[in-house]
Amino acid sequence: xxxxxxxxxxxxxxxxAALLTGGVVVLLLAFLIVEAWPGLRAVGxxxxxxxxxxxxxxxxxxFNLAPMLVGTLAAAAGxxxxxxxxxxxSALFCHYFAGQAQATLYRxxxxxxxxxxxxxxxxxxxxxxxxxxxxxxxxxxSLFAGIxxxxxxxxxxxxxxxxxxxxxxxxxxxxxxxxxxxxxxxxIAHVVLPASRGxxxxxxMLSTGRAVGETMAVLMVCGNVVQTPDSLFDPIRTLTANxxxxxxxxxxxxxAALFVSGLVLMGLVIALVLAAATVVREPx
Amino acid sequence: xxxANLYASGFGRTRGDVLLSGAVYAAVAAVVGxxxxxxxxxxxxxxxxxxxxxxxxxxxxxxxAGGIAPILLSTLLxxxxxxxxxxxxxxxxxxxxxxxxxxxRGLGRAVHxxxxxxxxxxxxxxxxxGNAFxxxxxxxxxxxxxxxxxxxxxxxxIFIREAEEGLRAVPQSYRLSAAALGFxxxxxxxxxxxxxxxxxxxxGLVLGVGRALAETAALIFTSGYVxxxxxxxxxxxxSLSIHIYDLSMNVPGGEANAYASALVLVALxxxxxxxxxxxxxxxGLVRRAI
Numbered sequence: 001x002x003x004x005x006x007x008x009x010x011x012x013x014x015x016x017a018a019l020l021t022g023g024v025v026v027l028l029l030a031f032l033i034v035e036a037w038p039g040l041r042a043v044g045x046x047x048x049x050x051x052x053x054x055x056x057x058x059x060x061x062x063f064n065l066a067p068m069l070v071g072t073l074a075a076a077a078g079x080x081x082x083x084x085x086x087x088x089x090s091a092l093f094c095h096y097f098a099g100q101a102q103a104t105l106y107r108x109x110x111x112x113x114x115x116x117x118x119x120x121x122x123x124x125x126x127x128x129x130x131x132x133x134x135x136x137x138x139x140x141x142s143l144f145a146g147i148x149x150x151x152x153x154x155x156x157x158x159x160x161x162x163x164x165x166x167x168x169x170x171x172x173x174x175x176x177x178x179x180x181x182x183x184x185x186x187x188i189a190h191v192v193l194p195a196s197r198g199x200x201x202x203x204x205m206l207s208t209g210r211a212v213g214e215t216m217a218v219l220m221v222c223g224n225v226v227q228t229p230d231s232l233f234d235p236i237r238t239l240t241a242n243x244x245x246x247x248x249x250x251x252x253x254x255x256a257a258l259f260v261s262g263l264v265l266m267g268l269v270i271a272l273v274l275a276a277a278t279v280v281r282e283p284x
Numbered sequence: 285x286x287x288a289n290l291y292a293s294g295f296g297r298t299r300g301d302v303l304l305s306g307a308v309y310a311a312v313a314a315v316v317g318x319x320x321x322x323x324x325x326x327x328x329x330x331x332x333x334x335x336x337x338x339x340x341x342x343x344x345x346x347x348x349a350g351g352i353a354p355i356l357l358s359t360l361l362x363x364x365x366x367x368x369x370x371x372x373x374x375x376x377x378x379x380x381x382x383x384x385x386x387x388x389r390g391l392g393r394a395v396h397x398x399x400x401x402x403x404x405x406x407x408x409x410x411x412x413x414g415n416a417f418x419x420x421x422x423x424x425x426x427x428x429x430x431x432x433x434x435x436x437x438x439x440x441x442i443f444i445r446e447a448e449e450g451l452r453a454v455p456q457s458y459r460l461s462a463a464a465l466g467f468x469x470x471x472x473x474x475x476x477x478x479x480x481x482x483x484x485x486x487x488g489l490v491l492g493v494g495r496a497l498a499e500t501a502a503l504i505f506t507s508g509y510v511x512x513x514x515x516x517x518x519x520x521x522x523s524l525s526i527h528i529y530d531l532s533m534n535v536p537g538g539e540a541n542a543y544a545s546a547l548v549l550v551a552l553x554x555x556x557x558x559x560x561x562x563x564x565x566x567x568g569l570v571r572r573a574i
């Protein structure tokens with residue numbers, strides 16, 4: 001082979017581009033760490049979880065992130081608990097209950113939901129759900145409102161990944177099951193769910209990441225009071241909302257503390273992505 | 285009739301099946317009800333204030349009155365900056381990943397993994413990074429340029445994933461034929477691979493536009509929320525998504541215009557996403573579910 005002059009430039013050029021895109025994550029992490037470092041040094045890692053409160057501005061700031069971490073995890077866990085059965089039911093519907101046309105139409109609806117931006121979910125939650133919850137149990141803006149909004153937001157991710165997992169089940173399994181005379185519930189419990197375990201787990205982890213990382217919707221409906229919630233109807237503040245609220249005026253250690261919470265979020269998400277990748281690699 | 289459809293036709297009805305059907309239909313009804321409620325609410329409240337003048341008028345009284353013309357312009361500029369930086373870099377990376385890299389080890393694997401992580405990074409963290417890197421470190425300040433570049437980082441993994449799928453969908457025989465004809469790699473790439481992979485690349489582009497339009501959290505601390513008409517890329521500019529946020533949270537009485545802006549944004553995104561899924565179905569692209 002005699003590579004042309006263009007060819008000799010092509011490969012190094014493409015590899016450089018790939019290096020640059022791969023480097024974005026490294027740059028992002030590096031900047032988070034550099035910005036968080038002064039805070040970690042001055043405050044120390046443990047104080048982010050043991051300080052009496054979160055009053056980061058001023059001379060003697062206190063930096064307890066724990067209530068907000070609890071808020072984040074509670075909202076995400078609640079949303080998963082509500083959304084999983086809905087998503088599973090939806091995916092089962094598309095594969096084993098609906099006709100072709102119905103299933104296509106239903107998937108279109110879910111895709112529309114997937115396309116609605118988080119700020120619109122937040123806005124709808126704020127003007128529709130929060131007043132309804134206020135009538136039930138004041139103040140309205142609460143962990144529960146956040147859970148409801150997140151439930152709808154992560155539904156498409158969960159449903160479409162379950163949908164894809166079901167679609168990947170070999171046709172022969174169903175023929176064999178039908179030949180054995182298995183009923184539909186038996187097929188779903190003993191063939192469909194075990195065979196799609198990996199795909200379902202991946203979907204769960206990806207949507208957990210989405211719920212943990214969501215900012216706008218929870219910022220708009222959760223009330224943003226820094227406290228560990230005692231009930232579903234308590235207002236909470238999540239880590240993400242905290243960054244969005246305080247970044248505008250944060251200086252010094254306070255700003256660094258926000259970057260520390262950014263690092264915590266990054267850590268959670270990277271762990272979830274890596275876990276999802278391991279599940280995908282393991283044969284079901 | 286395939287096996288899955290056998291059950292859709294109602295084969296093997298039992299009492300368990302009736303219970304299961306009840307649960308499944310209840311879930312579907314809940315989802316249809318919720319999404320119908322959401323979409324109906326947006327339409328019924330948003331259509332009223334929406335008009336041609338709303339799209340072409342200046343913002344007045346912090347958004348309570350007037351229209352969204354400067355907001356649309358800022359959104360368009362942010363989007364342009366984002367695509368002009370993400371597409372060339374992303375396309376070159378996608379070509380390298382699909383045509384030259386070994387994804388099972390070394391650099392190929394590292395780049396692939398780092399893109400997976402990048403796709404999962406929460407948008408507010410992109411906001412932190414964009415603020416520290418583009419606004420402060422590079423000295424671009426709160427500007428359309430900072431916002432667009434931050435979004436470019438977010439859009440890269442989505443665009444690359446689709447463009448890569450598009451390139452992989454090009455039959456191997458095309459590459460072999462080109463080699464047999466003595467085409468150089470560059471010629472093969474530009475005359476054969478890229479034209480054949482165009483649908484996938486366009487789908488990636490459209491999905492990237494969708495992601496960028498929907499984004500809010502990453503823009504608050506990078507492009508800022510000034511409502512004036514931007515005069516240069518170094519001016520701060522408010523995107524449509526931030527406009528909705530600001531109207532609903534910080535402007536009492538901004539609800540009507542927030543509804544109208546939300547309807548505009550959702551309508552844009554529905555068009556964009558429908559185009560993407562139509563195109564990938566039309567051209568038989570394999571798309572990952574998420």
